[in-house]
Amino acid sequence: WLKVRATEERCSPHSRAFMTGTPKRLAVIGAGPSGLEVALGACQRGLQVEIFERAPHCAATVASWQHVTLFSDWSLNMGEMGKMALTSAGVALPDAAGFPSGREFIDGYLAPVAAALEVHPNCIGLRYGAEVMEVGRGALLKGESINGGDLKMPRQNPLCSTVRAQTPFRLLIRESGGEERFAEGFDYVSDCSGVYGRRELANWTGNGGLPALGERKLRTKDRLWTTIPDILGENRSRFAGRCTMVVGAGYSAATVVNFLLDLAKLESGTRVIWVTRRSKEASPYEVLDKDVLPARKRLCILANEVCAGMAGEGISYVGGAAVDSISETVDGRLTVTLQVHGDVGPRTEKVDELVSCVGYRPDTSLFRELQVHQCYATDGPIKLAATLLGASGDCMQQTGAGVDVLKNPEPGFFILGSKSYGRNSAFLLKIGYGQAQEVLEAVAPATGAPAAPAA
Numbered sequence: 001w002l003k004v005r006a007t008e009e010r011c012s013p014h015s016r017a018f019m020t021g022t023p024k025r026l027a028v029i030g031a032g033p034s035g036l037e038v039a040l041g042a043c044q045r046g047l048q049v050e051i052f053e054r055a056p057h058c059a060a061t062v063a064s065w066q067h068v069t070l071f072s073d074w075s076l077n078m079g080e081m082g083k084m085a086l087t088s089a090g091v092a093l094p095d096a097a098g099f100p101s102g103r104e105f106i107d108g109y110l111a112p113v114a115a116a117l118e119v120h121p122n123c124i125g126l127r128y129g130a131e132v133m134e135v136g137r138g139a140l141l142k143g144e145s146i147n148g149g150d151l152k153m154p155r156q157n158p159l160c161s162t163v164r165a166q167t168p169f170r171l172l173i174r175e176s177g178g179e180e181r182f183a184e185g186f187d188y189v190s191d192c193s194g195v196y197g198r199r200e201l202a203n204w205t206g207n208g209g210l211p212a213l214g215e216r217k218l219r220t221k222d223r224l225w226t227t228i229p230d231i232l233g234e235n236r237s238r239f240a241g242r243c244t245m246v247v248g249a250g251y252s253a254a255t256v257v258n259f260l261l262d263l264a265k266l267e268s269g270t271r272v273i274w275v276t277r278r279s280k281e282a283s284p285y286e287v288l289d290k291d292v293l294p295a296r297k298r299l300c301i302l303a304n305e306v307c308a309g310m311a312g313e314g315i316s317y318v319g320g321a322a323v324d325s326i327s328e329t330v331d332g333r334l335t336v337t338l339q340v341h342g343d344v345g346p347r348t349e350k351v352d353e354l355v356s357c358v359g360y361r362p363d364t365s366l367f368r369e370l371q372v373h374q375c376y377a378t379d380g381p382i383k384l385a386a387t388l389l390g391a392s393g394d395c396m397q398q399t400g401a402g403v404d405v406l407k408n409p410e411p412g413f414f415i416l417g418s419k420s421y422g423r424n425s426a427f428l429l430k431i432g433y434g435q436a437q438e439v440l441e442a443v444a445p446a447t448g449a450p451a452a453p454a455a
Contacts, residue, residue: 023046023047023048023122024047024048024187024188024443024444025047025048025049025050025124025168025185025186025187025188026038026039026042026047026048026049026050026186026187026188026189026190026443027049027050027051027052027132027169027171027183027186027188027189027190028042028049028050028051028052028189028190028192029052029132029135029189029190029191029192029193029366030051030052030053030191030192030193030194030417031051031053031055031058031059031060031114031126031128032058032059032060032061032062032110032192032194032417033059033062033077033079033110033417033429033432033433034192034194034416034417034418034429034432034433034435034436035051035053035190035192035193035416035417036051036058036059036079036082036110036113036114036117037079037081037082037113037432037433037436038190038192038416038435038436038439038440039051039117039123039190040081040082040085040113040116040117040120041081041436041437041440042122042440042444043117043120043121043122043123044081044084044085044120044122045440045444045446046122046444047122047188047443047444048122048124049122049123049124050123050124050125050127050183050186051117051123051125051126051127052127052130052131052132052171052173052183053126053127053128053129053130054129054130054131054132054193055128055129056128056129056176057128058106058110058111058114058126058128059105059106059110059111059114060197061194061196061197062102062105062106062110063102063103063106064102064196064197064227065102065196065197065227065228066101066102066103066106067101067102067103067228067230067232067233067234068101068102068228068255069099069100069101069102069295070099070100070101070102070105071099071251071293071295071296071299072099072293072428072429073096073097073098073099074093074094074095074096074097074098074099074100074108074109075096075097076428076429076430077100077105077109077429077430078093078094078096078109079429079433079436080433080437081433081436081437082109082113085113085116085117086109086112086113086116088116089112089116091112091116093109094108094109099295114126127173129175129176130173130174130175130176131173131174131175132171132172132173132193132366133172133173133174133180133366134171134172134365134366134367134368134369135169135170135171135172135189135191135366135367135369135370135413136169136170136171136172136369136370137164137167137168137169137170137369137370137410138159138160138162138167138168138170139157139159139160140154140160140164140167141369142368142369142370142371144160144164145160145163145164145165145167146371146409147164147371147409147411148163148164148165148409148410148411149163149164149165150163164371164410164411165411165412168184168185168186168187169184169186169187169188169189169412169413170182170183170184170186171183171184171186171189187412188412188413188414188443189412189413189414190414190416190439191366191367191413191414191415191416191419192416192417192419192432193363193366193419194417194418194419195360195361195362195363195418195419195422195423196227196360196418197227198360198363199219199222199226201360201361201362201363202219202226202227202356202358202359202360203356203358203359203360203361203423204358205224205247205323205326205354205356205358206322206323206324207322207323207324207339208322212323212324212325212326213324213325213326213327213337214325214326214327214328215323215326218326218327218328218334223328223334224326224354224355224356225353225354225355225356226356228252228255228256228259228355228357229256229259229355231256231259231260231262231263232259232262232263236263238352238353239260239263239270239352239353240263240266240267240270241267241268241269241270242269242270242271242352242353243271243272243273243350243351243352243353244260244270244271244272244273244351244352244353244354244355245272245273245274245275245334245336245349245351245353245354245355246260246272246273246274246275246354246355246357247275247276247323247354247355247356247357247358248276248356248357248358248359249276249277249278249284249285250357250359250425251296251299252357253274253276253355253357254285254299254300254302254303255299256355256357257272257274257303257306257315258299258302258303260272260315261302261306261311261315264314264315270314271314271315272314272315272316273315273316273318273349273351274306274307274315274316274317274318275318275321275323275338276307276317276318276319276321277319277320277321277322278319278320279319279320279341280317280318280319280320280341280342281319282319283304283307283308284303284304284307284319285299285300285303285304286300287300287301287304307319318338318340318347320340320341320342321338321339321340321341321347322338322339323336323337323338324337324338324339324346325337326354329350333350333351333352334350334351334352334353334354335348335349335350336348336349336350336351336354359423359425360423361379361422361423362379362380362415362419362422362423364379367410367413367415370408370410370413371408371409371410372408372409372410372413372415373408373409374422375422377423378421378422378423378424379422379423380415380419380420380421380422380423380424381405381406381408381415381420381422383404383405383406383407384401384405384406384420384421385422385424386405387401387405388421388424388426402438403438403439403441403442406420406435406438406439412443414435414439416432416435416436416439417432417435418432420432420435
């Protein structure tokens with residue numbers, strides 16, 4: 001009894017919640033698919049939840065590609081907790097066999113889930129226009145209380161009265177108007193902030209992942225595209241009857257090329273130069289004979305035909321190439337210099353637009369004061385990254401790896417959703433929904449009281 005009493009006297013009011021019946025508090029960063037799912041599930045399990053979203057509405061990342069139709073059908077894009085909440089609210093679920101666009105995904109599922117979450121009695125608030133800048137642990141510095149325990153625990157600092165595992169999280173919030181504040185007293189934090197859509201997180205277009213000469217300046221001016229433009233809709237005038245260079249060899253690049261080919265059928269003079277690092281002789285996309293995603297198979301076949309010169313006039317493919325420099329001419333066009341394998345010297349192309357589809361990296365500055373072990377190759381959490389090294393590159397073949405690989409040396413801090421994969425793009429929404437279930441079962445078992453912060 002004396003030991004417990006002494007410990008209680010050293011605890012702040014927030015940290016006493018670990019030893020009492022006070023409901024545990026969860027901060028969720030990001031109101032996208034994974035963030036909404038884990039927040040809703042936590043509310044259903046009795047945790048008090050506060051969600052912070054930097055945009056003025058939910059699913060901002062999805063909204064940035066709302067004109068794109070998903071490869072996967074509705075059944076793979078809805079979480080179990082979200083479906084339960086909508087059913088309870090009398091909201092009809094979409095046809096599980098349909099393939100939604102990004103806009104349909106928001107209107108038919110994500111927005112109704114956010115609305116159900118907001119009125120849940122355990123939801124402290126869904127804070128739009130509130131960007132989490134950094135996360136800390138009370139007054140503890142990054143190098144103190146290693147792994148949440150006594151190792152390197154400061155002994156002569158009255159501000160650090162409890163070890164890391166018993167010290168609440170503290171979030172620095174920047175509101176939409178620019179003012180800053182702290183949000184404190186959280187037992188758990190789930191970082192579901194994603195990777196796609198933010199210009200500053202897009203990988204560089206140049207050789208070896210470095211910026212091409214001139215790329216930094218042009219990206220700051222918002223002159224280059226790092227997301228999938230709405231080529232047939234809102235952004236049509238930027239591409240119709242003009243020449244566009246597309247850089248990259250993933251599904252996003254193939255999607256952009258497909259949109260441009262469709263536009264070329266409607267607008268004469270529309271031309272495409274597609275640049276990839278892959279060999280000129282090899283087909284860049286693997287076509288699965290029994291692909292369970294038929295739209296993906298069709299896109300891969302089309303992309304391979306383009307690379308083989310079978311797509312007709314108006315499009316050229318440059319394989320085995322890297323972008324060396326990008327500059328803007330006096331008439332507003334772009335001059336792009338390429339290093340092409342087999343060419344004697346550099347190759348120069350004049351284009352009107354450049355769409356860079358070379359991936360994204362996670363924003364790790366958010367948790368730089370926490371003890372998060374990152375993979376040196378992907379920037380994702382190390383345990384999960386290690387399991388993904390041996391996994392299939394096909395997102396449809398991947399399964400959840402369990403809650404242990406989602407844990408960090410920082411107790412109670414979890415990186416979920418696409419951000420958990422770091423630079424690895426083989427992420428599927430069903431994985432994020434599964435991660436939410438695994439974490440919630442660990443911190444707030446459905447059959448019992450919430451557990452102590454998971455180490």
